[in-house]
Amino acid sequence: MVLFAVSVSQAKVITVDDDYRLIEDDRTPHLHGFSNFYSGDPQRAVALAPKYDAHFIPVKHYGFTHPRTGQVTPTDVDYQATEEHEATAHELVISSHHRCVPIAVT
Numbered sequence: 001m002v003l004f005a006v007s008v009s010q011a012k013v014i015t016v017d018d019d020y021r022l023i024e025d026d027r028t029p030h031l032h033g034f035s036n037f038y039s040g041d042p043q044r045a046v047a048l049a050p051k052y053d054a055h056f057i058p059v060k061h062y063g064f065t066h067p068r069t070g071q072v073t074p075t076d077v078d079y080q081a082t083e084e085h086e087a088t089a090h091e092l093v094i095s096s097h098h099r100c101v102p103i104a105v106t
Contacts, residue, residue, distance in 0.1 A: 003104040006094060011054040014081045020068040033066040033077035053095045058087035 014035060024032045030040045037046050037055070048055060059079040066073050067080040079089065094100070 001106050002102050003106075004100045005103050006054075006092065007099040007101075008054040008092075008094065010052045011056045011092075012049045012052040014055050014057040016067050016081050016083070019081065022068055024066075029074045033062065033073035033075065033080065035081060047093060048095055053099075055091075055093040057081050057091040057093070058084045058089075059091050060086055060088045 014037070019035045019037065020033075021031075021036065028040075031038065034040070037049070039046050058081065060082040062077050062080050064073050064076055065071070067077065067082065079091070
């Protein structure tokens with residue numbers, strides 16, 4: 001295991017209410033149940049909100065359930081944002097791996 005120190009100056013907390021669509025577009029079923037920061041296309045990634053260098057996300061596994069509506073999704077959405085008290089893990093998305101400094105190895 002490697003322990004890293006991560007430099008973050010402006011972190012946005014991702015929430016289901018603020019960062020997930022309530023109404024889905026039938027033309028983009030591959031995006032249903034994913035946050036607004038997911039494009040489904042590695043060439044068109046929208047990883048971070050403007051003016052932020054990191055996102056902090058409490059997450060839990062949803063499977064084929066839309067995190068916001070509770071409806072069945074056509075795709076397994078895996079882990080998505082949740083309320084802090086329901087989180088089974090936490091995710092930190094940063095703008096660059098250069099912000100990570102290894103400080104211990106076990």
